[in-house]
Each structure stands twice: as structure tokens, then as C-alpha cells.
Amino acid sequence: MSGLLGMFGALAVTAALLAGLSRAGDAAIDDARAMTVADAAALAGAAAGPEAANEAALRNGGDLVALVVSGSVTMVEVRVGNAHAVAYADRVEIAE
Numbered sequence: 001m002s003g004l005l006g007m008f009g010a011l012a013v014t015a016a017l018l019a020g021l022s023r024a025g026d027a028a029i030d031d032a033r034a035m036t037v038a039d040a041a042a043l044a045g046a047a048a049g050p051e052a053a054n055e056a057a058l059r060n061g062g063d064l065v066a067l068v069v070s071g072s073v074t075m076v077e078v079r080v081g082n083a084h085a086v087a088y089a090d091r092v093e094i095a096e
Contacts, residue, residue, distance in 0.1 A: 030081045033061065036060065037056075037061065039087045041064055041076045042076045042089035046074040046090065047089075073090050
């Protein structure tokens with residue numbers, strides 16, 4: 001009987017470890033998605049302004065939390081789920 005209890009105990013520990021790894025994996029995915037959304041929003045904001053940054057964030061599944069323009073540099077902060085990310089983009093004029 002004690003062998004059976006030990007086996008159930010080992011299964012419970014394994015299940016708990018797998019659940020923890022799953023949550024860690026989900027957090028890493030959310031972080032990566034947030035960074036992608038932030039990059040897209042920063043580029044859109046630098047190219048076309050704040051409304052474009054907000055639209056880019058929304059279309060990619062995020063929320064624009066902050067946007068700051070300083071000279072030619074646009075900084076955005078976005079949220080995707082519980083993850084936050086910040087990205088910068090510099091507007092460059094291309095001579096024709």
C-alpha cells in the first residue's frame with residue numbers, strides 16, 4: 001500500500017512541476033509578444049504619429065500604455081496580458 005501512496009505522491013509532485021513550467025512558459029511567450037507589439041507600435045508611431053502607434057498596438061493584441069516623442073525618437077510602452085514592454089524608434093528622413 002505504501003508503494004501506491006509513494007507513486008501517487010511522485011505523480012502529484014510531477015504534476016505541480018509541469019504546471020509551474022507551463023506558467024513560466026506562458027509568461028515568456030507573453031513577454032515576447034509584448035516586445036513584438038511594442039516594436040510595431042514604436043515604428044508606426046515614428047512613421048505616422050500617435051494614432052498609428054495605438055492602432056498598431058491594438059491590431060497586434062496589445063494596449064498602448066504610454067507614448068513619448070522627443071525630437072525624432074518615439075518611445076512606447078505596451079501591455080499584452082500581464083506583460084509590459086518598451087520600445088524606441090527613430091524617424092529617419094530619406095533623401096530622394
